Amino acid sequence: MLPFARVTIIGLGLIGSSIARAVQATMPTVRLTGHDASPEVRERVRELGFVDDVTDTAGASVVDADLVILCVPVGAMGAVGAEIAADLPADAIVSDVGSSKISVLAALAEALPGATIIPAHPVAGTENSGPDAGFATLFNGRWCIVTPPEGADATAVERVEIFWKRLGADVERMDPKHHDLVLAVTSHLPHLIAYTIVGTASDMEEVTQSEVIKYSAGGFRDFTRIAASDPTMWRDVFLSNKDAVLEMLQRFSEDLTVLQRAIRWGDGDALFDLFTRTRAVRRSIIEQGQDDAAPDFGRSH
Amino acid sequence: MLPFARVTIIGLGLIGSSIARAVQATMPTVRLTGHDASPEVRERVRELGFVDDVTDTAGASVVDADLVILCVPVGAMGAVGAEIAADLPADAIVSDVGSSKISVLAALAEALPGATIIPAHPVAGTENSGPDAGFATLFNGRWCIVTPPEGADATAVERVEIFWKRLGADVERMDPKHHDLVLAVTSHLPHLIAYTIVGTASDMEEVTQSEVIKYSAGGFRDFTRIAASDPTMWRDVFLSNKDAVLEMLQRFSEDLTVLQRAIRWGDGDALFDLFTRTRAVRRSIIEQGQDDAAPDFGRSH
Numbered sequence: 100m101l102p103f104a105r106v107t108i109i110g111l112g113l114i115g116s117s118i119a120r121a122v123q124a125t126m127p128t129v130r131l132t133g134h135d136a137s138p139e140v141r142e143r144v145r146e147l148g149f150v151d152d153v154t155d156t157a158g159a160s161v162v163d164a165d166l167v168i169l170c171v172p173v174g175a176m177g178a179v180g181a182e183i184a185a186d187l188p189a190d191a192i193v194s195d196v197g198s199s200k201i202s203v204l205a206a207l208a209e210a211l212p213g214a215t216i217i218p219a220h221p222v223a224g225t226e227n228s229g230p231d232a233g234f235a236t237l238f239n240g241r242w243c244i245v246t247p248p249e250g251a252d253a254t255a256v257e258r259v260e261i262f263w264k265r266l267g268a269d270v271e272r273m274d275p276k277h278h279d280l281v282l283a284v285t286s287h288l289p290h291l292i293a294y295t296i297v298g299t300a301s302d303m304e305e306v307t308q309s310e311v312i313k314y315s316a317g318g319f320r321d322f323t324r325i326a327a328s329d330p331t332m333w334r335d336v337f338l339s340n341k342d343a344v345l346e347m348l349q350r351f352s353e354d355l356t357v358l359q360r361a362i363r364w365g366d367g368d369a370l371f372d373l374f375t376r377t378r379a380v381r382r383s384i385i386e387q388g389q390d391d392a393a394p395d396f397g398r399s400h
Numbered sequence: 401m402l403p404f405a406r407v408t409i410i411g412l413g414l415i416g417s418s419i420a421r422a423v424q425a426t427m428p429t430v431r432l433t434g435h436d437a438s439p440e441v442r443e444r445v446r447e448l449g450f451v452d453d454v455t456d457t458a459g460a461s462v463v464d465a466d467l468v469i470l471c472v473p474v475g476a477m478g479a480v481g482a483e484i485a486a487d488l489p490a491d492a493i494v495s496d497v498g499s500s501k502i503s504v505l506a507a508l509a510e511a512l513p514g515a516t517i518i519p520a521h522p523v524a525g526t527e528n529s530g531p532d533a534g535f536a537t538l539f540n541g542r543w544c545i546v547t548p549p550e551g552a553d554a555t556a557v558e559r560v561e562i563f564w565k566r567l568g569a570d571v572e573r574m575d576p577k578h579h580d581l582v583l584a585v586t587s588h589l590p591h592l593i594a595y596t597i598v599g600t601a602s603d604m605e606e607v608t609q610s611e612v613i614k615y616s617a618g619g620f621r622d623f624t625r626i627a628a629s630d631p632t633m634w635r636d637v638f639l640s641n642k643d644a645v646l647e648m649l650q651r652f653s654e655d656l657t658v659l660q661r662a663i664r665w666g667d668g669d670a671l672f673d674l675f676t677r678t679r680a681v682r683r684s685i686i687e688q689g690q691d692d693a694a695p696d697f698g699r700s701h
Contacts, residue, residue, distance in 0.1 A: 174668075198618075222615050222617050222618045223617060225695035225696045226682065226695060226696070227695050232695070241617055242614060242615055242617070244615070271614075277606075280606055280607055281607050281611050281612075281615055282615065282618055284600075284601050284604060284607050284612060284620070285601065285607075285611070285612055285615040285616050285618045285619065285620040286615070286618025286619045286620065287618075287619075288597065288600075288601075289597060289618070289619035289620045289622065289623055290619050291656075291659065292593055292597055292623075292656075293619070293622075293678075294659070294674055294675055294678050295652065295655050295656045295659055296589065296590060296593055296652060297678040297681050297682075298655055298674050298677065298678055299585075299589075299648070299651050299652045299655045300585050300586065300589075300681075301677065301678070301681055302651075302655075303585060303651075305578075305581055306581055306582050306585050306586075308681075308684075310582050310586070311582075311585060311586055311681075312681070312684045312685050312688055312690060313543060313572075313688070313690065314523050314543055314545070314582055314583065314586040314587070315586050315685050315690050315691070316523050316524060316542055316543070316690055316691075317499075317523045317583060317586045317587025317588075317590070318586065318587045318588075318590035318591050318594070318626050319585070319586040319587065319590045320685050320690055320691045321590065321594075321622055321623075321625065321626055322590055322593075322622075323678070323681050323682040323685055323691070324622065324682060324691075324696070324697060325619050325622055326675070326678035326679070326681070326682065327678065327679045327681075327682035327683075328675075328679075330671075330672050330675035330676045330679065331672065333671070333675055334668050334671040334672045334675060335668075337663050337671060338663065338666055338668055338671075341663055341664070341666075344663060345660065345663060345664060347600070348656070348660055348663075350600050350603075350604075351596065351597060351600045352653070352656065354596050354599055354600045354603075355592075355593075355596045355649070355653065358592065358595070358596055359646065359649055362638050362639065362642055362645060362646060362649075363642070363646060365639055365642075367475075367635050367636075367639055370631075370634070370635040370638060370639075371631050371632065371635045373595055373599050374595055374627070374629075374631035374634055374635060375631045376599065376602065377594075377595050377598040377599055377602070377624070377627035377628065378627070378628045378629075378631065380598050380601075380602055380609075380612075380613070380624050380627070380628075381527065381598075381624040381625060381627065381628035382628070383609075383613045384613050384616050384621050384624055387613055387614070389613060389614065389616050389617055389621055390616070390617075390621045390624070390625075390699070391699045391700060394526035394527060394528050394533065395526045395527070395625070395697075396625060396696075396697035396698070396699055397697070397698060397699060397700065398691070398692045398697055398698060399692060399698065
């Protein structure tokens with residue numbers, strides 16, 4: 100049973116193009132339409148061929164859709180919603196893949212009054228961007244969090260959940276507010292910290308940029324992967340989930356101050372205790388299949 | 401031309417056992433002797449067979465060595481130096497693999513007056529520990545920084561450098577003080593930040609530990625790898641390179657405060673500019689062969 104027959108994807112970067120490829124691989128009879136604001140991306144997508152049709156306007160892409168997925172930066176959701184409002188079929192479901200959910204739901208509800216909006220967030224990705232970066236197995240074994248608004252149509256929610264399961268994801272339903280708090284911890288704060296430390300290391304006067312790169316295998320290089328993520332996407336995430344991000348940042352700063360003091364006063368026991376505790380977290384992540392068990396992420400040596 | 405004929409490795413964890421395996425693979429005629437303070441590790445090493453002899457005391461392991469490499473936590477270097485002082489041949493070279501160099505050189509110079517001490521630091525490793533975690537190719541294409549003290553014997557320095565090149569490493573010579581500053585940026589600060597954020601995420605009351613693990617693919621899981629590194633080793637690194645670590649931590653905190661303010665005041669341009677700059681650092685690291693070019697570190701999807 101296919102949950103949808105005609106799927107439209109707006110925004111054909113890493114996530115949008117991965118969804119399209121995954122649909123082609125797992126539900127080949129689904130008719131796929133795509134749109135992207137960039138003419139260059141549309142051109143490239145026509146060459147790559149992972150959707151049946153590419154339209155030049157957002158409105159034209161939704162006219163016969165039964166599912167429309169917005170895969171644009173969260174700050175652009177409202178504007179794209181407004182672009183498709185006039186052409187959206189009454190029975191279509193609108194979903195998205197944004198990393199923050201309260202603000203996206205508010206923006207879409209305002210732009211598309213009366214539409215069935217079922218937001219979702221696949222917790223998956225790589226540091227690369229654009230239509231060439233996507234691949235069909237990106238969502239395999241990853242979680243997709245569905246955050247229906249209060250009073251959402253139960254059948255619509257189920258159809259979106261079935262869709263994501265067909266793409267290989269495990270699905271969890273969550274309140275949008277709780278989603279934004281959980282992701283502030285597991286995704287937004289880590290990205291913010293990674294961006295900061297890569298910036299800090301680039302601005303040293305006593306240590307050259309070339310030394311930072313040369314000796315990055317000591318740990319630094321791990322942070323540069325995350326800090327290579329799409330700038331527009333992440334700017335929007337931090338601005339749209341501001342309160343939760345600032346709250347988590349405050350806690351992190353407090354914890355860092357405690358550690359700083361332990362180093363200054365030579366409190367080795369405090370350091371050892373924390374470092375032992377954090378080791379156990381890694382073990383749990385591997386046991387639950389959320390990371391590669393191979394050392395060093397399985398990097399080739 | 402072999403730089404050394406009889407090599408002793410004291411401390412048979414990840415790094416010590418990797419050196420032994422790499423020597424077996426690249427210089428099979430070298431006679432290898434090993435010692436570890438832990439009876440369980442010595443027993444396991446006898447089973448694994450990557451050294452010719454395992455001795456029950458540190459002193460007995462060095463009696464006929466021409467190179468002795470200390471692969472113990474930096475806080476234990478002085479004590480191990482004292483243990484081998486009476487048995488060390490006059491013409492033997494003593495080296496180590498510690499992640500901080502000023503303090504190690506001072507500790508060894510005090511424990512082994514008159515000995516030829518040529519410290520080194522292979523910038524390589526994984527998050528795993530112990531004699532089973534090592535492998536022969538760990539140093540391939542990684543940098544090994546040699547930090548000879550002022551007035552060190554030039555031939556001794558060259559022999560240590562040839563040894564590391566034979567193990568597959570690229571070698572760079574550096575002043576110990578500069579080493580400690582460079583590594584504070586590229587290794588010590590990243591580890592400190594990773595330990596902190598994993599601790600912060602574990603201590604939330606609104607977000608459960610199980611949620612943190614489940615949704616860790618949003619970025620958090622990257623940090624848990626580094627935060628799974630050996631607690632004793634890292635406690636010692638932070639305490640022994642205190643001044644440089646505190647200095648880098650201070651800069652990082654300042655940069656984080658600037659970013660925090662940009663988020664609070666909705667300054668999207670400041671965020672976008674930083675995120676664009678950090679992306680370029682990743683590209684340089686990959687271009688210079690210091691990380692896997694595959695997305696997501698080449699994790700299997």
